[in-house]
Amino acid sequence: MSTEKLSSSSSARGTAEPGSVGIVAPQSHTFSEPLELACGRTLRDYTLVYETYGELNADKSNAVLICHALSGHHHAAGRHRPEDKRPGWWDHYIGPGKPIDTNKFFVVSLNNLGGCHGSTGPASVNPETGKPWGPDFPPLRARDWVHSQARLADLLGIDQWAAVVGGSLGGMQAMRWSLEYPERLRHCVVIASAMKLSAQNIAFNETARQAITSDPDFCGGRYLEQGKLPRRGLAVARMIGHITYLSDDGLGKKFGRELRSGTFERGVEEQVEFQVQSYLRYQGDSFSTSFDPNTYILMTRALDYFDLAREYGDDPVAAFTHARCKFLLVSFTSDWRFAPDRSREIVDALMHANLPVSYAEIESAMGHDAFLLPNERYQRVFGAYMNGVAAETAGEVK
């Protein structure tokens, strides 16, 4: 059921919007070689949906893999239709002249296995039962994504990525790439990430999962079979997530204690009182109809279980001695979900493992979300590093 066109990029040329990759179309491929998973189970076949931006060069040395975070997907840049209100989720950073410059790089962005945007996941039909997988979909770990992404690289004829790049959970995949396939990437870009979650991170994820699973419409995860959707639970889960993506200062600057309507006068108690409440409810509601609850559970579990150094005797230095690539680490001052300290731990381990590493701590009030948002210094640092990657690549091409 593959619909991919390997020979052509999915980017349309000649678009009017400067700095944009323009109109893009997702491609997909169904892999029929079984994939053995970290949990011990095997997926007999699976589909991955992906987009590509820019052109793969002759020696296939300019490919960049984008790994997405918790609620991300393959649509990272450009628009599917001219009338789309918003471009892909990382359009600020991917495009002609942007840090991941599509004039220089061939960019590959996929929807991870277990996702809900076209790749095989809990909402897909289980071929053995003819019903949606639901809660029976195998639990995944970051390494499973890395292995499936390597299959996608094989498909595209990419032996070695110029860089594997990711923010948050995407950064965890990028780090795992450096250990699982050390010869298959030259650079690893890890943004706003961590080697493992703290107890507080896990606690927030657990509370979000509880909100979903305790919604009666969750039906033990078989809501699709029952024609239901645990919207309310997923909305609350998203609200919890959203607060942790933003900083206290960021929320304060964005909303303060402004009232949405009404006043503090006597007798007035509106249903929605503060601006921030209205914002959160909107975020929760819109997410609750656009994302699969079982995927949310699967992704947060993968986050909770990620522990880069566990199988290396809990020694990050020992882990990174398996890596061969160069690293860029970026963190944001107001990010309390994956604070700068978590990035510094990675930098320390890399230095002790004698690996080349650049690190930038970016001043931002936007919390964890900063990795997605425009920020001059972030763009400059990220762009300069990727320019260096491109220069190396061009050197190799010569």
Added chain:
Amino acid sequence: MSTEKLSSSSSARGTAEPGSVGIVAPQSHTFSEPLELACGRTLRDYTLVYETYGELNADKSNAVLICHALSGHHHAAGRHRPEDKRPGWWDHYIGPGKPIDTNKFFVVSLNNLGGCHGSTGPASVNPETGKPWGPDFPPLRARDWVHSQARLADLLGIDQWAAVVGGSLGGMQAMRWSLEYPERLRHCVVIASAMKLSAQNIAFNETARQAITSDPDFCGGRYLEQGKLPRRGLAVARMIGHITYLSDDGLGKKFGRELRSGTFERGVEEQVEFQVQSYLRYQGDSFSTSFDPNTYILMTRALDYFDLAREYGDDPVAAFTHARCKFLLVSFTSDWRFAPDRSREIVDALMHANLPVSYAEIESAMGHDAFLLPNERYQRVFGAYMNGVAAETAGEVK
């Protein structure tokens, strides 16, 4: 329906447990003079449940009022029955020889109006309908609690408190006391509190309320009439709260990433994986059957709306020029719900208003919960201040 015995303390004497007030019994009084509320509505009559510890001295100058926080109640010290597993919620700080020394002070601790531990609240019967108030119970503000507490003081014959003391939402009531009844308290002790909530604080409260109100068993707040209880929603709300009461470090020290059972081996994915998940679920579950959901909503709204200086032109200094008492402010280093900065803002305003203020920032890894927990320096600072209050009181008696 009053059952109070004004002439005798509720503390039993001669208990074996050192430092404890011993066996205590709640008292209650039904006030029949209507109480005009900040929302413009009036409560025709209402009951307050309270406990007292220690003895009121002859000139009634040694009384201390304890104001409780979000999920607190009147039972602050001692035990109701010898077999009670745990004493009152602030037993570490109230008792003979403790910071609020019941050998010196007559301590009054009540369940606030709108509560669910015996005082009139949403779970009480609305005399006009014969059904539980539910969502029709009037919204309350901190000043409503202060006014009802003043009625309790009148009942007990206390013209002036030696001190009004509270942590968190309790500290907000203590500050409001200093502005509403400046002549009726000599000291105001404000622990781990703030002059108003930040947008992030409000966002967490809003998410908690959404978890409750989106539970189908909430029934628009009329769950008691329908014989239902939104347990799942309230459990999630409590889990959200709990994470914000603890620090990241505190959670890390308490649980780390320890697994409750099972291993990281292949094929194992337990229902409850990390210790911290099990802890949170337990906290959520036990709270969900012991607390009234409408009270939780009412209390968090009162928190959200509290804004000490709003009616004083948003100028805290202008607000505090109405106060006449002395202040002790205490904060805890790892408290990110009401961080030390929030206490320092209060200290600054008090100093600019030329009011006597002592301030201690206590080193603790326990987050907001630290105000309830044993801590040597906190006990010493708090005890020394209250000793000073007692010495003044004794001086006045002579």
